[in-house]
Amino acid sequence: MxxxxxxxxxxxxxxxxxxxxxxxxxxxxxxxxxxxxxxxxxxxxxxxxxxxxxxxxxxxxxxxxxxxxxxxxxxxxxxxxxxxxxxxxxHKHHLLCVGCHKLILIEDCPIGELQQMLKRKIDFDITGHKLEIYGYCHDCKNFKMASAHDGEDV
Ligand SMILES: [Zn+2]
Ligand SMILES: [Zn+2]
Missing domain, CATH: 1.10.10.10 (Winged helix-like DNA-binding domain superfamily/Winged helix DNA-binding domain)
Structure with a gap:
């Protein structure tokens, strides 16, 4: 336990x-x-x-x-x-599926390096950030493709 x-x-x-x-x-x-x-x-x-x-x-x-x-x-x-x-x-970020509202946790933060660069370049102390990534998850993507295909047949 x-x-x-x-x-x-x-x-x-x-x-x-x-x-x-x-x-x-x-x-x-x-x-x-x-x-x-x-x-x-x-x-x-x-x-x-x-x-x-x-x-x-x-x-x-x-x-x-x-x-x-x-x-x-x-x-x-x-x-x-x-x-x-x-x-x-x-610190963590999520991927949001706009199809089914599922949230997928991503461990990596792609902003860290950018923050360092901005700090050096424009002397800006960053205290935090928000990052939203959205799209279609694996399941919804397949569903979308299947229904798009149905449309073509008509
Ligand atoms: Zn989904
Ligand atoms: Zn981050």
């Missing part, structure tokens, strides 16, 4: 947020997920764990977490829906 390194109660306490069952549950869902989730997805996972929660509580909690930097809030490229992910304070 992997040792649990994150103590949610401690984390909330450190940020001055009162520890409630719902708050720790939301943190836990986000922390265990390897890709960002929408509030609705979090709400659905919560309903499995605890029955007495409503959507507005989820939104409110997520906004509190985002304001404390416990979670990172971003907007999905294609429909602008808010996505939330646990802030692991580590």
């Amino acid at each position: 992997l040792e649990k390194t994150i103590n949610y109660k401690e984390l909330l306490k450190r940020e001055g947020i009162k520890n409630t069952k719902h708050r720790t549950a939301i943190l836990e869902i986000l922390e265990e997920s390897d890709s960002p989730k929408t509030a609705e997805q979090i709400f659905m996972s919560l309903k499995d764990k605890t029955s007495s929660i409503d959507m507005s509580t989820v939104y409110r909690t997520l906004d509190t977490f985002a304001s404390k930097n416990l979670v990172i809030k971003s907007n999905r490229v294609d429909d602008g829906k808010a996505l939330y992910e646990f802030n692991h304070h580590e």
